[in-house]
Amino acid sequence: xxxxxxxxxxxxxxxxxxxxxxxxxxxxxxxxxxxxxxxxxxxxxxxxxxxxxxxxxxxxxxxxxxxxxxxxxxxxxxxxxxxxxxxxxxxxxxxxxxxxxxxxxxxxxxxxx
Amino acid sequence: xxxxxxxxxxxxxxxxxxxxxxxxxxxxxxxxxxxxxxxxxxxxxxxxxxxxxxxxxxxxxxxxxxxxxxxxxxxxxxxxxxxxxxxxxxxxxxxxxxxxxxxxxxxxxxxxx
Amino acid sequence: xxxxxxxxxxxxxxxxxxxxxxxxxxxxxxxxxxxxxxxxxxxxxxxxxxxxxxxxxxxxxxxxxxxxxxxxxxxxxxxxxxxxxxxxxxxxxxxxxxxxxxxxxxxxxxxxxxxxxxxxxxxxxxxxxxxxxxxxxxxxxxx
Amino acid sequence: xxxxxxxxxxxxxxxxxxxxxxxxxxxxxxxxxxxxxxxxxxxxxxxxxxxxxxxxxxxxxxxxxxxxxxxxxxxxxxxxxxxxxxxxxxxxxxxxxxxxxxxxxxxxxxxxxxxxxxxxxxxxxxxxxxxxxxxxxxxxxxx
Ligand SMILES: Nc1ncnc2c1ncn2[C@@H]1O[C@H](COP(=O)(O)OP(=O)(O)O)[C@@H](O)[C@H]1O
Ligand SMILES: Nc1ncnc2c1ncn2[C@@H]1O[C@H](COP(=O)(O)OP(=O)(O)O)[C@@H](O)[C@H]1O
Numbered sequence: 001x002x003x004x005x006x007x008x009x010x011x012x013x014x015x016x017x018x019x020x021x022x023x024x025x026x027x028x029x030x031x032x033x034x035x036x037x038x039x040x041x042x043x044x045x046x047x048x049x050x051x052x053x054x055x056x057x058x059x060x061x062x063x064x065x066x067x068x069x070x071x072x073x074x075x076x077x078x079x080x081x082x083x084x085x086x087x088x089x090x091x092x093x094x095x096x097x098x099x100x101x102x103x104x105x106x107x108x109x110x111x112x113x
Numbered sequence: 114x115x116x117x118x119x120x121x122x123x124x125x126x127x128x129x130x131x132x133x134x135x136x137x138x139x140x141x142x143x144x145x146x147x148x149x150x151x152x153x154x155x156x157x158x159x160x161x162x163x164x165x166x167x168x169x170x171x172x173x174x175x176x177x178x179x180x181x182x183x184x185x186x187x188x189x190x191x192x193x194x195x196x197x198x199x200x201x202x203x204x205x206x207x208x209x210x211x212x213x214x215x216x217x218x219x220x221x222x223x224x225x226x
Numbered sequence: 227x228x229x230x231x232x233x234x235x236x237x238x239x240x241x242x243x244x245x246x247x248x249x250x251x252x253x254x255x256x257x258x259x260x261x262x263x264x265x266x267x268x269x270x271x272x273x274x275x276x277x278x279x280x281x282x283x284x285x286x287x288x289x290x291x292x293x294x295x296x297x298x299x300x301x302x303x304x305x306x307x308x309x310x311x312x313x314x315x316x317x318x319x320x321x322x323x324x325x326x327x328x329x330x331x332x333x334x335x336x337x338x339x340x341x342x343x344x345x346x347x348x349x350x351x352x353x354x355x356x357x358x359x360x361x362x363x364x365x366x367x368x369x
Numbered sequence: 370x371x372x373x374x375x376x377x378x379x380x381x382x383x384x385x386x387x388x389x390x391x392x393x394x395x396x397x398x399x400x401x402x403x404x405x406x407x408x409x410x411x412x413x414x415x416x417x418x419x420x421x422x423x424x425x426x427x428x429x430x431x432x433x434x435x436x437x438x439x440x441x442x443x444x445x446x447x448x449x450x451x452x453x454x455x456x457x458x459x460x461x462x463x464x465x466x467x468x469x470x471x472x473x474x475x476x477x478x479x480x481x482x483x484x485x486x487x488x489x490x491x492x493x494x495x496x497x498x499x500x501x502x503x504x505x506x507x508x509x510x511x512x
Contacts, residue, residue: 171338174338
């Protein structure tokens with residue numbers, strides 16, 4: 001199911017991480033590792049594109065929270081894009097939307113970092 | 114599941130029927146009706162595009178056989194396109210491939226009518 | 227997937243399109259087992275045909291189909307059981323010809339379900355009595 | 370869908386990603402009932418959280434989750450049962466605070482599953498004893 005489907009796009013100032021499939025503990029841990037690597041390489045402006053991410057469970061959400069906290073410790077920022085309506089509602093309910101931006105597409109998510 | 118997802122494209126000489134979803138008895142009957150209508154309107158050269166048809170059961174296959182027979186009675190012809198590898202194997206096993214053409218895409222299915 | 231077989235049990239009512247619930251469950255299990263895309267489709271088709279046969283022919287009172295999946299290291303097994311009237315012996319041994327021949331005699335419209343199942347799966351075993359039918363199927367992972 | 374409730378029963382082992390089998394089965398049933406796309410996603414998420422809770426917390430001996438779906442004319446019901454240790458009363462009534470607060474105290478990392486389920490579904494009822502837990506959920510069709 002999860003082929004650890006993660007794509008990274010860096011462009012000097014910011015980086016985009018795109019996940020595909022089911023964002024559970026396994027895929028989430030891969031995502032966290034990639035995010036840590038990027039932060040270690042000086043990227044503190046990140047976008048996570050969830051367009052191809054069909055389902056996110058609560059463990060996946062806690063891992064997203066950890067990434068938000070790791071970025072805030074570096075005075076960085078995280079924006080999400082490509083969320084389904086249900087995912088967006090869940091992110092708002094879980095207070096993620098207070099600490100990370102939610103944008104319809106990757107372009108606006110990058111522009112608003 | 115089945116919103117009776119059938120698209121028809123006519124162009125004077127031939128017509129293309131495209132189905133989407135699960136080709137079972139319900140969708141198959143809609144398909145047969147459309148095919149009969151087209152044959153009634155003088156279209157004896159048909160293409161059935163199964164690109165968006167994810168699953169076909171044996172009742173769907175019997176309905177396809179009925180359409181082939183109805184066309185042959187009018188000296189017409191039917192070509193299929195957009196089959197998955199498994200669908201193509203099943204069509205060959207069921208002898209459909211002897212009485213109808215199988216092509217990778219709509220263009221070649223039309224060109225070879 | 228670990229070496230110990232995992233068991234999934236599903237009961238569906240004999241109701242139009244319910245075979246899709248069985249097919250989708252099977253497809254998730256097959257994907258978890260890393261079956262290829264084509265094999266996943268084959269498994270779905272086989273289970274759909276087995277369920278449709280039970281819907282159409284079993285005449286069971288409880289109108290239920292019971293499916294047991296066993297996920298082994300290298301194969302997926304499933305058993306589809308109904309508590310219906312069973313398959314007549316002359317149908318099972320192939321001596322009864324099914325379906326009326328159409329214009330093209332090799333284009334038989336009925337009697338194709340079991341043929342499809344057998345062609346797509348590695349092993350198919352049918353146990354049938356006047357108390358019901360169980361179709362047991364094995365699909366091995368390639369490679 | 371006719372007026373008589375249809376029942377689908379699914380048993381899955383507590384094994385990583387098996388919750389997807391439950392979610393996909395639920396999604397097919399919800400689609401057959403003509404739930405909207407967003408509602409189908411909500412139903413999948415709710416069932417995933419219920420299963421993950423049982424995986425993570427139930428400590429059940431048989432390592433099985435039993436799910437019963439009831440398809441009614443205007444709502445989908447499901448019950449998710451494990452035969453584990455149950456939820457402690459102070460957790461159930463909310464008096465035990467779950468998870469250690471991180472940097473932002475409103476970003477709690479744990480104790481979110483039940484909140485998600487409650488927010489997505491119309492009715493959630495939890496029965497729990499030292500013999501196990503049953504979470505019963507109702508999702509009504511909109512419109
Ligand atoms: N579960 C079942 N219960 C009773 N009879 C069955 C069952 N499955 C198959 N049969 C019998 O076996 C025959 C062959 O089945 P099949 O090859 O699937 O062809 P078809 O369903 O198209 O007739 C059916 O026509 C039916 O008489
Ligand atoms: N099926 C279950 N069996 C035993 N305990 C459970 C079960 N489901 C939930 N719990 C308990 O209820 C708590 C709250 O669950 P939940 O809101 O999903 O949060 P989380 O799983 O993130 O801790 C869990 O931490 C656990 O102690």
